[in-house]
Amino acid sequence: MIIGNGMLANALRKYDRDDVVFFASGVSNSQETNRSEFERELSLLYSTSDQYKDKKLIYFSTCSMYDNSKSDSLYVQHKINIEHIISEVYKDFLIFRIGNAVGKGGNPNTLINFLKSAIETNKKITLHKNAGRILVSVDDIAEFVSNALMQFKNQHIDFAYPYQYKPLEIVSGMENYLGRKANYEIIDEGALYEMEFDRIIKDYFRDISPSEYLDKIFKSHL
Template sequence: MVIGSGMIAQRFSDYHANDNVVIFASGVSNSKETRSEPYARERQLVETTLAQAGERLFVYFSTGSINDPTEQGSAYVAHKLAMEELISSRAIHYLIVRASNVVGGPGNPHTILNYFWERIQQDEPFTIWQYATRNLIDLDDLYEAVTHCITNPARWNQLVVIANPYSVSPLQIVEAIEMHTNRKARYELIAKGLPFSFDTYIHDLIPINDADWQPHPYLLRLLRKYYL
């Protein structure tokens, strides 16, 4: 069973016919959301789905933003933490996935890569937080890592972090888009943001070739794959 219709739900569509797993990939997609109604809707859907899940593995996608010091106290992070607690206390079998910034192509305007891509495509000015870091992970890499956990019951009933071994600065992302599109971005660097890291990375779940994850080639590969 797959709950949701967005990018992650579509990538996990092969689980629709799986009677042993519930993929919960529906909820608030904008981490800057401040209204209470979207969060209440997700909580209600989580509670309803948990009640129906029985002994099936309940897979919930949380967020790597919980590690971001600039997001501490935000409504989005508070909600995700509450959902993690709800699921871990009620589900018979669960897997909570804290994923970093998932990249799967244009669509959600609230993701950092899509935001920069659209500003550059439209030749619109924007700001870059000089001291921030972001961690980008390919949707297909997320799928492989989560599938590894689903098929290994020793990974169940715990929280897993799925993140790229290398974080990047927003400026690196913009420069990669400039190279990919041969367009010059119109931005202003501002003295904001804080770097942050994760306790574990994707290489704790699946074998990787370190050279494939280096920031420059990985960024360009994402752009060539999803942004024509």
């Protein structure tokens, strides 16, 4: 069973199964400040647990909780709270903390969608020189999750391409792909994530370089 209808939910369709609940209807905008959105997700989670307690729950959280600059955001605090609730309510679950998910369509506020729109409209953007951004295709999320379903139980798994892209690196690649120049300024701010990826994640992506993965994302989802 799949809860949700966004780009991640759509990528999971071909892996749907009766004994698993894929909860792909969470708050997707990391800049969200409307508490009603967080309450909506929480309410949906509780109603899902009431109906499907006998099934394995797959929940999608965020790697942003490793970003010190976002530790106080409502979005990150919400995800931490949701993770705690799941561990208390469900007997069988997996929580995937994912990077910046990339897929066709979806929320216009996600990183890649925002940058694409800014380049196409010549909107000026600010890039943090010292920041790192972790990307992952929704297709890879869906494939990896489907393979990991029965290998793990009651765990948190960090999943993203194991490389921290500089914002300028992403913008430069997008400029080349779109054939348009971006309007941006660079400021001396930002920081890299403090996290390490497990060997199983590195092995999954072992045959593709950072530049190749960026190209793959653009070709598949822009």
